Amino acid sequence: MVKQIDPAAVTLAAQRIQGIANHTPVMTSRTLNQLTGREIYLKCENFQRVGAFKFRGAYHAVSQLSAAQKAAGVVTHSSGNHAQGLALAAQLLGVQATIVMPEDAPAIKKAATAGYGAHIVTCPAFDRDKVCAELMATYGYTLIHPFDNWDIIAGQGTAALELFIEAGDLDLLFVPVGGGGLISGCALAAAQQGAGCRVVGVEPAAGDDAGCSWREKRITTLDAVPNTMADGLRTRAIGERNLAVMTQYVHDMTAVNDTAILETLKFLWQRLKLVVEPSAAVALAPLFTGHYTAPGQRVGVILSGGNADVAALAAYF
């Protein structure tokens, strides 16, 4: 098992991204509190730069590279928010980013990423690790892994750190889980700043590998990418650094199906007027649908992003 990092790494990361990442608002709702019987504090990372928390970790990770690494450039594989987060972070730090995307990634995502000045390399989805490795060998690029990277983890944790500082003591913190970067950082933030707060990871029921991995203390890998509307959480396995942090610092894991995700998403759009993506609705779904009944009055929820396809989702409204 990998060596742990000190939870204080999140505080350092917060200092490094201050004034560059958005300090996103914490929102509350009388209606939501009445419906759930709790006091809920929504950390709105849909208002983060590039529309998702991913910018925090990406900026932090690139900022920590050596001068030689920065000069050589960075690479990652992603068709989602990490791609845009890394592209913008690299642009701001004067570093060339190359993003490996599957051939069938939507044109709009390629264009958005290229708009931040990144090079886009497309390949068949199953070849992406190989293509990344070749680019690293040929050009000396540094891989910025989407979640299995300590600087990424510490950067993502700053979202929860800001929430604890602004909302005060919390009894529960709900965080969506894909590869485990966000929850690892948030759990470290809770260990640092959230005395007594229980950290709960939430993943789509269609791909509950993270819960299995957390319970069994070893990584479970799905045979295929899970089929869920929460497109930001379609990962087959968490990383080894994520397993190490989650085993020590996460208190519970739960899962929600797409019906619950959609019901929660509709409420967030229609009643709370927040455009969030399905992966963000995942974190609120256990409380909103009432299936999570463990005690805890003051509850934080990380609304991880807002990069939703409005036209496609509205078909379900």
Next chain:
Amino acid sequence: MVKQIDPAAVTLAAQRIQGIANHTPVMTSRTLNQLTGREIYLKCENFQRVGAFKFRGAYHAVSQLSAAQKAAGVVTHSSGNHAQGLALAAQLLGVQATIVMPEDAPAIKKAATAGYGAHIVTCPAFDRDKVCAELMATYGYTLIHPFDNWDIIAGQGTAALELFIEAGDLDLLFVPVGGGGLISGCALAAAQQGAGCRVVGVEPAAGDDAGCSWREKRITTLDAVPNTMADGLRTRAIGERNLAVMTQYVHDMTAVNDTAILETLKFLWQRLKLVVEPSAAVALAPLFTGHYTAPGQRVGVILSGGNADVAALAAYF
């Protein structure tokens, strides 16, 4: 012409609704500032109770009634946000509200209003004034007019007052105009708190009666309800109190067509992650589409509400 009120009425109204109306957030966006070349401060009344600024004026107006008036009850005609605002305000103050709605009002709006404990009376749209008058004569109800009422005007102005206090001096303030309640209050707030700020009213081009009325200093009435996607601004004329305030305190009026409204709405949803209704997009449209070119670096915009029909609007995305 009616007698004016002192702009300080807005400050008094703010004290009376404090802790009951939401102090809504002011949001900014690097992307929006880059696109427009200005510093824009968005006052997000889509996060107000009932999803629109209308709660401010409604609560203020009902709170100012005498004990006898409160005991007798209130009435208004509206199928939109004023109906829900008045219903909730009355419920909170223990007053019975009766809302006259057109027969063809959407069932969902009737249900939402009834959900706050109001009585719903339906009638043909052209009979609504007569039906209101009959209810007042029979039951002694007090009419809470949606915009031609000093307490409504002062209450709506608290949105701009909060914005001036939070954002500091502004060069321009853009406000959507239907019946003129919001802009009247906001213009009074600017006179009170926004030294040097020019107040600009924006209405749908399909119904630019308010601009005509403001220029000619007398009320212009449209022959028919204007055909625009900005459903909150489908009024045939402003009120006489609104004309009096606008003539004295509003500095400019402009209009935007539905293409501009839709383009702005899409940006607010997709890029800024804010669910706003078309009437709110109206206020930002002159800057977003670049058709308003008068100078002014620091600019406030009142995003008036968020009660949008997601499914219907998303068909245009």
